[in-house]
Amino acid sequence: MRDTIGRIIDFNLLALRILFVGSVQYYMWMSFLTLLIMGGLLAYAQQYDTGMAVTGMNDIVSWGLYIANFTYFVGVAASALMIVMPFYIFKEQEFRSSVLVGEAVAVAAITMCILFVTVDIGGPLRVWHLMPFVGTPNFPDSILTWDILVLNGYLMLNLGIPIYLLYKKAHGRDPVKKHYYPFVITSIFWAVSIHMVTAFLFQGIQGKPFWASALMAPKFLASAFSSGLAFILILLTIVRTLTRYEISNSALHKMAQIMTVASLVNMIMFFSEYFKEFYMFAHHSESAQYLYWGLGDHMTTLNYLAWGLKILSIVATIALTVGLFKGKFKLLIPLCGAMFISAWFDKGIAFVVPGFVPSPLGEEISYVPTLIEWGVLVGVCGIGLITLTILLRLIINIELGGVKIKEAK
């Protein structure tokens, strides 16, 4: 027992050393992220003081940028599944070094999701009302209570497994398979559940025909795997360029394949949705009309954005398919960027806002995020990036074996 406590302390000291000692570039990066976070705090302080009226939301469009980003980043968190499952279930050895990176991305993304919900609610000091025993959670009726459970569970899984593995590696000991394998298998199923539950939040609302479609949950998963893997691919490329951490070309190639297939499925789902909305135009198609063509005489900025990014994602998917066919990867990273950004819009603002327009009583209103909302968004992204940096720094340093805890004689 005393040995274990000693080892835990050693590990924590090692972690602190890794995190607080580094190159000038590292300090500059962390300082930059801290500035972003401080900007976000400043913006949030305004919102907390005055109320949500400082945002662009109103009684008709009552969810906006925050919930849009929450929805999107749950997907990014779930996409780690597409690295974990091939490695642990399909025994794809090329993914060995990427698994920990995927789990780090999941932790950072879930942290951002929890923060997005926290900044979106009107009474953040009252979150304890959600907890069992001290509060009165509306479980199992309210899907939001399910979401809180699954998100926190996924966070603990994706934080616990890498820390266990790094802890063992830092002490030069082998991880015990039967100690962590069950959790890994659980996290594979759990990843699917976090995103389906998030989709169910919207899918269950019969009063909002834009959302109440059986395709929502599968579509969420397809777009999560395409956009989340896109982000991870970019990240892995940066990691292997900046550090000695090795990720093989073969691993990136296979991830690109998975990402492209997921994106093709997502495309098919889009065509399916579009057909359903517009073949026999009915009143419940009006939200889709608002998104793609506008409810008035001319198209709006939202429409141009929606079509522009949709076409971009289709072109990117085709380009990726062709590139994989021809074995050419020069444009891989820009195409991944295109996938990430187009999915961010499609699953974020373009999903949440049209659900509210027109209102249940047929009224139209516009929603434009305010500077404060953008400020808070930047701050939360800063926190996500700093979480990611911290985890990656620990992973890379410990895995490369450059810094190790010396066993006490």
Add this chain to the structure above:
Amino acid sequence: MQNEFLENIEKDLNELKDKNLTRRSAIKKMAAGTLMAATAVSAAKNPLGDNDKARVRNLELQEYIKTNYKVMTRDEKLATVKRLEELAKLKHNVDVSISSKDAIPGVLYGYAFNIGRCGGYQDCITACQKENNLSQDSNIQYIKIFESKLGESLHLTSGNAQYQHEIPVDDHFYMGTQCFHCENPPCVKVCPTQATWKEPDGIVVVDYDWCIGCRYCEAGCPYFGRRFNWSEPVIPKEDLNTTQHYLGNRPRSKGVMEKCTFCIQRSREGKNTACVEACPTGARVFGNILDPNSEIRYVLENKTVFRLKEDLNTDPKFWYFKD
């Protein structure tokens, strides 16, 4: 303590006059001046003595840690309304009476709206705002009145709730909406904290102190029945309705949901809702649908009634008819 400081200031000022100003006395003077200014400012802002401030903090802490009204015992309900009444007195110097009256047994409230009689006057909206202490700053309205052209099929997307002209207009008809107090309310189902629920007399209520402001209920309601306080509500003291109910028209704070409560502070005392009383044409009917002699029962049994969005299975207790 303040007199001592004033004496010290006088002494320092005299020293200054005698050009005997030392650094120490200058600092003392500045400190005293700052203290006086701070006291003056805080006295102007918050005319509470130290005892009152401690009492307010104590009450607010008790209010923060209390449980959901939905699961409170009778004693806990009485205790919380007492605390709120005392807080209103201490913080805003108003005497309010906040009822915690439960549902009357054998009562299920229902509402009927005569679209043949509504002239679009919006007296109901104004009366509701007054009765329920709705924020004048953000101009919250529980009721919306839609103007549609006769001959057009009744559908909400063709109605206009933003009309600003003399009414009624020929060949137009008017229709009002508000929370319909569904028997199968989607808002209640999605609320993560059970801060909104259906009372035994059918009124769908909100515990404003339990609501975390996630606005899931607002997304779930298919009738635009619910409102959110995007900013701190503003009600001038002279306009405050001091006859309040915990689940009804007591003042809310920013960041919580609110909605029509069938004027719970009135209806549970056997009165009509404010909108029903205010309507100049008698287009609104309210009452106990379990009472075979009530006007609402008469309407439901003898008129051709319909409800909005029947296909959603919300079972609203708000019917429309035309005679």
